[in-house]
Amino acid sequence: MSGFDWFILAITLLAIVLYGSWKTRKNKNLESYLKGNNSENWATIGLSIMATQASAITFLSTPGQAYESGMGFIQFYFGLPLAMVLISIFFLPIYYRLKVYTAYQYLEERFDVRVRAFTAFLFLVSRGLAAGITIYAPAIILSTLLGWNLQLTCVIIGVLVIVYTVSGGSRAVSLTQKWQMAIIMGGMFAAFYYIVQAIPESISFNTGVDIAGQLGKMKIIDLDPDPRNRYTLWSGLIGGLFLFLSYFGTDQSQVQRYLGGKSLKASRMGLMFNGLLKIPMQFFILFVGVMLFVAYQFNKPPIIFNAATTQIELQSHPNLVNIEQRYNQNFEAKKAILEGWNGDENIQIDALRNLQAKQDLLRKQYKTAVAKLDNTYESKDSDYIFLTFVITYLPHGLIGLLLAVIFSAAMSSTAGELNALASTTTIDFYKKFFSKSDDESKDLKVSKLLTVGWGILAISIALTAGLFENLIQLVNILGSLFYGTILGVFLLAFFFKKVNGQSALIGAIIGQVLVLALHTLTVVGFLELSYLLYNIIGSIIVILSGLILQETSRKTTT
Amino acid sequence: MEKEKDGTNWKAWYWGLMLFLAIQIMLYLYITNTFSA
Secondary structure, eight states, X not given: XXXXXXXXXXXXXXXXXXXXXXXXXXXXXXXXXXXGGGOBOHHHHHHHHHHHHOOHHHHHHHHHHHHHHOGGGGGGGTHHHHHHHHIIIIIHHHHHHHTOSSHHHHHHHHSOHHHHHHHHHHHHHHHHHHHHHHHHHHHHHHHHHHOOOHHHHHHHHHHHHHHHHHHHHHHHHHHXXXXXXXXXXXXXXXXXXXXXHTSOTTSOHHHHHHHHHHTTOOOOOOOOOOTTSSSSHHIIIIIHHHHHHHHHHHOHHHHHHHHTBSSHHHHHHHHHHHHHHHHHHHHHHHHHHHHHHHHHHHSOOOSOTTGGGOOSOGGGOHHHHHHHHXXXXXXXXXXXXXXXXXXXXXXXXXXXXXXXXXHHHHHHHHHHHHHHHOTTOOOOOGGGHHHHHHHHHSOTTHHHHHHXXXXXXXXXXXXXXXXXXXXXXXXXXXXXXXXXXXXHHHHHHHHHHHHHHHHHHXXXXXXXXXXXXXXXXXXXXXHHHHHHHHHHHHHHHHHOTTOOHHHHHHHHHHHHHHHHHHHHHHHTTSOOOOHHHHHHHHHHHHHHHHHHHHHHHHHHHO | OOOXXXXXXXXXXXXXXXXXXHHHHHHHHHHHHHHOO
C-alpha cells in the first residue's frame, strides 16, 4: 500500500465521519435521535436499507463464492421482493399507525409486555453478538493480507462508527449510509473494470463468459427439489421469503431504517427500491467474482489465497513445493488451451475441464497438507480471493478506494446495528421498566450512553472473537436461530387475532427451544438441515403452538 | 411525520415488482441454459 492509498482511505473515512456528525449536530430529543424526526426521503431509506444489509463480508466473500462455486448464490435473494411486498402491505401500516420507535412495541399493544420483552431480548442477544463479528470478519482479512494489527483495525472501525452514531443517531446512520453505498458501488465498478482489463485482448467479453460457463460458473438457476441442496430456486423463493420477512419486517436494525421515513409513502417506496435493486446488485457482485475467475485463467493465481494466515514456511516443505510445481504446470497447460479459444466446438473442452478439475484437486491437496503441518490453518480461503486481486493488480489510489469500500461496508452495517441495539434497549427496557419520567434530555443522554456501551461491547467481542472459532460459526447462523421465533410471534400478532399474549409467549418459548434442539442435532450430525430451514420451522412451530395453546385454554375456560 | 395524500397505485407497484422478479428468473434460466455446459 502506497502513501496515496493511505491518503485516499483516510480522507474517505474522515469525510464520512465528519459529514455524519456535522449534518446531524442539532439532535435535541429522543424522537430526532432515534427516528431522525421522520425526515428521510425514499431514496435515502432504500439506500440505507441496502447498506445495513450489505456488510463488508458481503463484498469480500461474495466474489470469492462466485469464483469457487459460480452464480448459484443469487437464488438466495429471490424471496426478497416477495418479502418487501408483504411488509409493505401488512407490517408497515401498523408500525406507522401506532407511531412506534421499535417493532417490539407493537407486540405489547397486540399481546402483552412479556411478549414484547421476550422478542426484544432475542433481538438484543443475536444482534449484539453479530455486531462484533461485523467488525471482526473484515478486520481479520485486512490485517492478514496487509500485515495490519488486527486489534487496532477492529478498534479503528468500531471507534469511527461510535463517533457519528452517538453524535447523530438514526439520521446520521441513514445519511452516511447513502454515501457509503455510493463509495461501495463506485469501488466495485472500478474493480470490475480492472478485472476485465486483466483478461487478454484476444479474449472478448462474450468469450470470457463462455469460458466461465464451460467451467461451470454460469449455472445460475438450480431446479433440483432436494431440500438438502442449499441454493435452489425453491429454497430461494420459500426459505428466502421467510428469512427476509423476519430480517426486514422484525429486525430493529432494518425496521429503524424505514421508520425514519417522512411518510408511509416514502417508507414503502424505500422498500420497493430495495426489492427492485437488491437482486441486480447481488448479480453484479457475483459476476465480478466470475470474471475474476476468468482473469485468473490467464494470470496465475496463488495456490492458496490465505498463505499469510499460516505460521509455517511453505517453501521449506518438499511435499508442498512438489504440489505447487504440478499446480504451475497444470496452469500453463490450461492457459495454452484457452489462448487458442475461438468459441467454436473444436476447442478441447473436455481437456480444459479436466485441467480445471485437476487444478481444484491440487489446491485441495495443498490445503490438506498445510493443515497437517499447521493445525491452526483454516482451509477455506475464498474470502481472501477478491482482496488478493485488488492489492496485486489494481493501481495505487484505487487500492485505497477499495479498502475504503470494505471499511464503509463494515461501518454502515455496524452503525445500523448499534443504532438499533441502543433504540431497543432504551425504548423496550429502559423507558419501559426503569424510567417513567418525561425528561427528554435525560433520555437522550441515556440513549447515547447505550450506543457507546453497545459499541464498546461490539469492539470487545471483535477483539476476542479469534479465541472462539466455534463462536464465529455460531454467530453466522445466529440470525436464523432466532429469526424464526421472532417472525412466528409477529405472524401470530398480524394474522391470528384470537391468540392472546399467554399463548403467544409459551408458543415462542417452545419454538425457540425446538429450533435450538434441531440445531444441536444438526451440529452433532444426527440431522442434515440447512440453516435457511430454521426460519420456516421456527415460525411454523410458534404459530401452531400458539394456536393449539389458545384453543386448549379456551376449551378449559368454557 | 407528514400526513401527505397518497395517490400511489401500490397494487401496480407490487405486481410490477413480481413481474420484474419473474423476468429476472427467466433471464437467469436463459443464461444458465445458454452458457452452462
